[in-house]
Amino acid sequence: MQVSVYIAVSLDGFIAREDGGLDWLPGSDPNTEVDNGNNDDHGYVAFMETVDVLVMGRNSYEAVLSFGDWAYGDKPVVVLSSSLKRLPAELPATVSLRDVSPAELVAELARNGARRLYIDGGHTIRRFLRAGLITDMTIFRVPVLLGQGIPLFGALEADIPLVHLETRAYPDGMVESRYQVQSGRDEGAGSQPESGQ
Numbered sequence: 706m707q708v709s710v711y712i713a714v715s716l717d718g719f720i721a722r723e724d725g726g727l728d729w730l731p732g733s734d735p736n737t738e739v740d741n742g743n744n745d746d747h748g749y750v751a752f753m754e755t756v757d758v759l760v761m762g763r764n765s766y767e768a769v770l771s772f773g774d775w776a777y778g779d780k781p782v783v784v785l786s787s788s789l790k791r792l793p794a795e796l797p798a799t800v801s802l803r804d805v806s807p808a809e810l811v812a813e814l815a816r817n818g819a820r821r822l823y824i825d826g827g828h829t830i831r832r833f834l835r836a837g838l839i840t841d842m843t844i845f846r847v848p849v850l851l852g853q854g855i856p857l858f859g860a861l862e863a864d865i866p867l868v869h870l871e872t873r874a875y876p877d878g879m880v881e882s883r884y885q886v887q888s889g890r891d892e893g894a895g896s897q898p899e900s901g902q
């Protein structure tokens with residue numbers, strides 16, 4: 706089982722402004738995109754084709770909903786939340802709501818045949834990382850300093866060693882780096898106790 710992170714982050718480590726703003730992401734302004742002739746999706750569609758289940762935290766889910774049309778078609782999506790009680794009826798039946806630990810979820814999805822999960826949302830990624838479940842990370846560094854915002858990474862009980870696999874620079878200034886997580890497991894359930902946020 707691959708449990709992957711695939712995310713864009715400001716050079717100073719934020720995945721959104723404090724109010725959730727994503728206007729700093731390349732492509733967030735359609736006019737700028739046309740001006741630059743930059744229609745490169747940075748490999749997103751190809752990555753999504755390798756993903757069996759997208760797992761996202763409640764905050765990311767609410768951000769996606771606020772964009773309007775559901776962006777993931779019939780791709781299986783698990784929304785993690787301990788506060789939401791139900792999802793809107795108009796969402797595809799492939800979207801489900803769960804309140805389980807990362808280890809339980811990974812084990813369950815592996816039993817159901819999933820081979821690659823895409824974990825999204827800063828808080829959620831940190832929980833999966835601390836549980837020793839993330840196997841690989843693709844990080845897109847956006848050439849901007851935001852100064853403050855919602856962080857990607859946070860405190861850890863121990864270092865998580867990474868193996869650098871590849872780095873690629875795009876004409877729009879994005880730098881994509883792929884890492885393998887050395888402590889990440891590839892057979893499902895978590896190996897380390899979780900703690901905190």
Ligand SMILES: NC(=O)c1ccc[n+]([C@@H]2O[C@H](COP(=O)([O-])OP(=O)(O)OC[C@H]3O[C@@H](n4cnc5c(N)ncnc54)[C@H](OP(=O)(O)O)[C@@H]3O)[C@@H](O)[C@H]2O)c1
Pocket residue numbers: 711712713714719720721724725726727761762763764765766768769785786787788789803804805806807825826827828829830832855
């Ligand atoms: N730059 C990018 O590429 C990128 C990508 C994704 C998201 N974002 C942005 O990042 C922001 C969201 O990130 P975030 O760090 O605030 O939060 P998040 O990880 O999206 O969501 C956190 C919430 O998920 C729920 N959750 C996580 N793990 C859980 C578990 N195991 N069991 C039950 N519930 C669980 C909890 O919801 P409850 O409080 O309901 O329990 C928690 O408060 C948004 O603004 C989004 O637009 C940016």
